[in-house]
Amino acid sequence: MTTIAFIGLGIMGSPMAVNLAKAGHAVRGWNRSPGRADALVAAGGTEAASIAEAVRDADVVLTMVPASPQVEAVAYGPDGILANARPGTLLIDHSSITPQTSIDLAKAAGDKGIRVLDAPVSGGEAGAVEGVLSIMVGGDRADFDAARPVLDAVGRTVVHCGPHGSGQTVKAANQLIVAVNIQACAEAVVFLEKSGVDLAAALDVLGGGLAGSTVLTRKKDNFLNRDYRPGFKLELHHKDMGIVTDAARTVGATLPIGAAAAQLIASAVARGDGALDHSALLRGVELLSGYGRD
Numbered sequence: 001m002t003t004i005a006f007i008g009l010g011i012m013g014s015p016m017a018v019n020l021a022k023a024g025h026a027v028r029g030w031n032r033s034p035g036r037a038d039a040l041v042a043a044g045g046t047e048a049a050s051i052a053e054a055v056r057d058a059d060v061v062l063t064m065v066p067a068s069p070q071v072e073a074v075a076y077g078p079d080g081i082l083a084n085a086r087p088g089t090l091l092i093d094h095s096s097i098t099p100q101t102s103i104d105l106a107k108a109a110g111d112k113g114i115r116v117l118d119a120p121v122s123g124g125e126a127g128a129v130e131g132v133l134s135i136m137v138g139g140d141r142a143d144f145d146a147a148r149p150v151l152d153a154v155g156r157t158v159v160h161c162g163p164h165g166s167g168q169t170v171k172a173a174n175q176l177i178v179a180v181n182i183q184a185c186a187e188a189v190v191f192l193e194k195s196g197v198d199l200a201a202a203l204d205v206l207g208g209g210l211a212g213s214t215v216l217t218r219k220k221d222n223f224l225n226r227d228y229r230p231g232f233k234l235e236l237h238h239k240d241m242g243i244v245t246d247a248a249r250t251v252g253a254t255l256p257i258g259a260a261a262a263q264l265i266a267s268a269v270a271r272g273d274g275a276l277d278h279s280a281l282l283r284g285v286e287l288l289s290g291y292g293r294d
Helices: 013-022 038-042 051-055 068-075 099-110 124-130 141-151 166-194 199-207 214-225 234-251 256-273 278-288
Strands: 003-007 026-030 060-063 090-093 115-118 133-138 155-162
Touching: 003 013, 003 051, 013 026, 013 038, 013 060, 013 124, 026 051, 060 068, 060 141, 068 099, 090 099, 090 141, 099 115, 099 166, 115 141, 115 166, 124 133, 133 141, 133 166, 141 155, 155 166, 166 199, 166 214, 166 234, 166 256, 166 278, 199 214, 214 278, 234 256, 234 278, 256 278
Parallel strands: 003 026, 003 060, 060 090, 090 115, 133 155
Antiparallel strands: 115 133
16 A cells, blocks of 8 residues: 555546555645535545645655646645655656756655656546546656556556656647547538438447547547536646647647647637537537537
């Protein structure tokens, strides 16, 4: 049994913490806003009143917060992780942030004897609940090997991708692929409906062929029912597309389709859809195709 501090009990973090508790680990959770620890407590975990309390005696600290500023807020400062975790602690950051933020965090933590892995995840809320996330990890191989019992409790595909920052680079590529895939699915839905085709039947057969994808499988019901309750919010995908666009520019990679997808996501957020699931890109295609809006 490992003593784990879990920082960030949101849509993804809460079920991940629950799965760690169910796997037999002693999990103490902390969230910036109160009332998010009920599921963890019901699974046998505990709630900490502060970051310092959560991490003080932890073997492993996991963070799952929205973006680079939030990672820096929970990591640095007198009340943060680095000031209160003991030397030798393994800090695993599951947040999706810029590669450079991860590299900087690893250096600052190393100065205090704290080991760091950047380990962003893919799979959305359903993958977090089911414990089948894909986890792309950057950092020292020995630290990755030490972290496997923890990572295997929340993920199915767990891969060491290289040094610090590599996990975040792979996650950026993941978000690029997912954005383009969702947009293509959304366009197909409108095309099929305007053609008078049975949408449910069409999506079933498409899912069984070369056009099939995890995105189509996971988001099919969202498209069919126009159910945009957030499994992954558009505003977070907007943030991630900013990361991949900036990183691609830095290395000299051109992303013409990715740039278009990034602009369509930005448009959805500007229209007020940022708190909806990213399958709500369908609303933009409907708008462009003359469906009208509520």
